[in-house]
Amino acid sequence: MxxxxxxxxxxxxxxxxxxxxxxxxxxxxxxxxxxxxxxxxxxxxxxxxxxxxxxxxxxxxxxxxxxxxxxxxxxxxxxxxxxxxxxxxxxxxxxxxxxxxxxxxxxxxxxxxxxxxxxxxxxxxxxxxxxxxxxxxxxxxxxxxxxxxxxxxxxxxxxxxRRPDVEERILRGAMRRRAWTWGTYGAIAVFCLSFVVDIWRVAVGRPDHPFVLMVCVPVASGVALAAVLQWLWTARPPRTGVAQGPN
Incomplete structure (x- = not known):
């Protein structure tokens, strides 16, 4: 400096x-x-x-x-x-x-x-x-x-x-990130559940499908949850001036 x-x-x-x-x-x-x-x-x-x-x-x-x-x-x-x-x-x-x-x-x-x-x-x-x-x-x-x-x-x-139009876009972007964050959490939760189901299927002698259960299902669930939350949250009229800055 x-x-x-x-x-x-x-x-x-x-x-x-x-x-x-x-x-x-x-x-x-x-x-x-x-x-x-x-x-x-x-x-x-x-x-x-x-x-x-x-x-x-x-x-x-x-x-x-x-x-x-x-x-x-x-x-x-x-x-x-x-x-x-x-x-x-x-x-x-x-x-x-x-x-x-x-x-x-x-x-x-x-x-x-x-x-x-x-x-x-x-x-x-x-x-x-x-x-x-x-x-x-x-x-x-x-x-x-x-x-x-x-x-x-x-x-x-x-x-x-601060400009209201820019603050509105910033708030909508924050809502999108929040939706995809919760979608990621949902995918992790579904992955844990799918892991238990896969172990159970192996234990009882049923054919396991690890790729479908631990990759496809969690990813699809996370994307679906994020899309729904983003639609719900961004459909609300945003309140300007919510984001806080240092200045």
Missing amino acids: DEGGVEREYRKRRKQPRTQLLLLGLLMMNAFVQTSRVDSDGDASGFRWGPPVVVLLLAVAIARIALEYFRAHTRVTAAGITAQGPVRARTWAWSEVYDIRVEQAPRGSGRAAPQWLTYLYDFQGRRFLLPHLNDWQVDDPYAEVAELCLAAAPLRSLTWE
Whole structure:
């Protein structure tokens, strides 16, 4: 950060938590077991392709973590803001930025992930995550964003005032995300139920259908639930001014 100016850069400074690495190991172990199961007729051909699949998944996960650690960052200059993700970068001029807001992370992230994230909103109401501008990498993200908005004010042709039409689009987008979040929860619940049903079918000697029960049914259920909730919630007249920002 330059003295009293807007130039600053946010990068990852905190190490990957051990709980995430442990979860990754458990997922890899489960993938190995699932891809190496012996069929009911005694065919053990899965052992020939199971390990390569696990190695591929592990390589993808390690590459994703490495890119997030060394490449992803948020850079702020007098020209605008650049959000560099693990692969793709996106840049906004200050005249294209509607607001910058600190928001609570989705439920269930726990202590293994940041609790407060920073998003950039454009004038179409679209939301974009600013990498590493969160409570893990910044001591006080609210104060940081407030200072950033204050420093950037002279660089904008517009003030940071709220616009009802943009707030309406932001609220509708929040409703869509909420619907798909609950759809994901529903899919997880159906997956757990399908897993129990699949075990029961194996125990009583009935033919099991793991792909249908644990992939097709949960995905279809989650999509259907999300679509219904999105239709119900977005059909209501949105109330403007609900989303909270730091400025």
